[in-house]
Amino acid sequence: MSKKNYQEQVQNSPYAKNAREIGQRLYSLRREKNLSAGELVAQIESIQRDGDKQVKLSKTQYSRFENGTAFMNSEIMLALCDFYHIPADFLLYGKETLDYNVRYLTKNKETLIVAFESLAKYLRNIQ
Known part of the structure; x- marks a missing residue:
């Protein structure tokens, strides 16, 4: 699937609003830690190397999640929840x-x- 088609798919999805809300929560969480997107990704990668888990995440990909222009898979979501020490409920719905x-x-x-x-x-x- 081309990048343009994927972006259209996300924008036209019934979950586009949810993606934007999740992105706003991710942005707020990152700013609370005073990290750039690149610093955050580097920290997640270093944690991943020390443990058994291996999740691929790029700065561009993370930025798309924050902007609500991409959907994340469950592995990335769980890695972010672990990093931020939050339950998935909070990331998905803003509730703990x-x-x-x-x-x-x-x-x-x-x-x-x-x-x-x-x-x-x-x-x-x-x-």
Whole structure:
């Protein structure tokens, strides 16, 4: 399939709006970490090399996900969820499930600290 045909397929898909919303969440998550798209991809690749998982992701491909002009496969989605420490529910729908958060947070001390820092940041913003 040509690039033009793929772009038309994405734009005409009933899920085009969802792709744009997912892209906005990806963009926000990346900006929270103060990373460029290239830095993010490099970090994901370095994590992938250390583990058993091997997911191919390019800067251009990631940018297309953020722009909502491409759909990602489940492997990439799971790698991004692992990298950002978020459940797929959040990436897909903008919602988090409490069960996932509790199980994930209790895995290690670092993630618990990040969660409390995020909660404190959120609470400061709602005042």
